[in-house]
Amino acid sequence: MTHKLPYTLSTIGEFGLISRIAAGVSGHESIITGIGDDAAVTAISAGMQLLTSTDMLLEDVHFRRSWHLPYCLGRKSLAVSISDIAAMGGIPRWALLSLAIPPKLPLEFVDDFMRGFLAMASEYQVFLIGGDTCSSRSGFTVSVTIMGEQKPGIIVRRSGAVPDDDIWVTGTVGDAALGLKILEDADIASLTGSKQPKQSPSNGIVDDSPFLINRLLDPTPRVSAALALAESAAITAMIDVSDGILADYGHIAEQSGVGGCVQLDDLPLSASFRRHTAHLPVIPYHMALSGGEDYELCFTAHRSSREKIVDCVKKCGIAATRIGIVTSSPELKVVNRDGSRYTAQTEGFNHFI
Numbered sequence: 001m002t003h004k005l006p007y008t009l010s011t012i013g014e015f016g017l018i019s020r021i022a023a024g025v026s027g028h029e030s031i032i033t034g035i036g037d038d039a040a041v042t043a044i045s046a047g048m049q050l051l052t053s054t055d056m057l058l059e060d061v062h063f064r065r066s067w068h069l070p071y072c073l074g075r076k077s078l079a080v081s082i083s084d085i086a087a088m089g090g091i092p093r094w095a096l097l098s099l100a101i102p103p104k105l106p107l108e109f110v111d112d113f114m115r116g117f118l119a120m121a122s123e124y125q126v127f128l129i130g131g132d133t134c135s136s137r138s139g140f141t142v143s144v145t146i147m148g149e150q151k152p153g154i155i156v157r158r159s160g161a162v163p164d165d166d167i168w169v170t171g172t173v174g175d176a177a178l179g180l181k182i183l184e185d186a187d188i189a190s191l192t193g194s195k196q197p198k199q200s201p202s203n204g205i206v207d208d209s210p211f212l213i214n215r216l217l218d219p220t221p222r223v224s225a226a227l228a229l230a231e232s233a234a235i236t237a238m239i240d241v242s243d244g245i246l247a248d249y250g251h252i253a254e255q256s257g258v259g260g261c262v263q264l265d266d267l268p269l270s271a272s273f274r275r276h277t278a279h280l281p282v283i284p285y286h287m288a289l290s291g292g293e294d295y296e297l298c299f300t301a302h303r304s305s306r307e308k309i310v311d312c313v314k315k316c317g318i319a320a321t322r323i324g325i326v327t328s329s330p331e332l333k334v335v336n337r338d339g340s341r342y343t344a345q346t347e348g349f350n351h352f353i
């Protein structure tokens with residue numbers, strides 16, 4: 001059959017697209033029936049409990065098509081779900097992918113999106129077992145449901161933090177928020193015709209923009225560190241940092257019935273973050289506290305576990321930093337080195353505010 005280029009969803013139709021997606025999917029012994037029937041059938045390993053989570057990504061709410069190459073968007077769509085399972089100490093296993101596609105969207109976009117999605121899936125041994133496909137009258141919409149499994153004693157909840165535990169975070173925070181700011185400024189610059197930020201400066205100065213933007217557009221879920229921490233039994237509560245450390249630790253605090261005191265100076269900032277903001281009169285800590293989408297892990301643990309934790313994450317190739325202490329008073333505060341209170345400018349991302 002010949003089609004006029006460019007192909008779109010309306011050229012090949014819903015079932016054409018499903019066959020195209022199914023053709024790129026690999027099987028696994030845990031999948032008894034995958035794509036193609038009314039429901040998928042999977043086998044959970046003996047003694048394991050099922051973990052399930054779902055997330056939506058909407059054009060112009062969660063991503064902009066002008067910033068996000070479809071390949072990276074595909075990767076990120078699954079990465080954020082993998083991160084949710086990891087934050088429970090779970091092993092990510094199976095995913096369902098629902099797509100709402102504008103009929104005129106080039107098929108190449110969907111193909112690239114799927115290549116990214118399936119690359120992420122294969123990196124983390126997650127298998128696509130089904131989904132739904134329909135046309136959209138507005139933007140491109142993605143919904144991913146992920147399932148994972150874990151032994152009941154290893155699953156880590158948000159509710160286990162106790163007063164005097166340390167508050168930890170993996171990697172660095174604030175990079176994704178700064179990446180977003182760089183993209184926004186570049187957009188404004190191109191709209192107003194002013195000079196765009198330099199992409200590759202000469203004279204030996206490092207351009208940190210690509211690293212920071214990449215942290216936003218192509219996040220890495222911290223699966224091995226999360227699993228190692230959960231299996232070590234050293235941690236009491238865990239969450240992934242999707243809405244900013246303040247908001248996300250706030251969820252741990254709320255669910256555990258505790259508060260917290262975060263030391264501003266202890267927040268782990270990347271070398272790129274520091275260099276890129278070095279010209280500013282003050283370090284933009286609000287990006288590290290309240291900027292979302294870093295997909296690091298925030299967790300709590302008794303002080304006797306400090307060494308164990310450092311070892312555990314080091315083996316996974318990342319670092320973990322103590323950023324504060326769980327308190328019994330329900331208040332959540334951020335303090336400067338001298339103990340004075342830092343007033344955060346904004347809280348984490350909240351869809352309805």
Ligand code: ADP
Nearest residue numbers: 018021035036037038097098099130131132133
């Ligand atoms: P039903 O009408 O029973 O909902 P569909 O025609 O929607 O079935 O889907 C047929 C098969 O294709 C199902 O196994 C479904 O899970 C799978 N599927 C549909 N869309 C997708 C997608 N975007 N990604 C992966 N699998 C999909």
Ligand code: MG
Nearest residue numbers: 131132133134
């Ligand atoms: Mg369907």
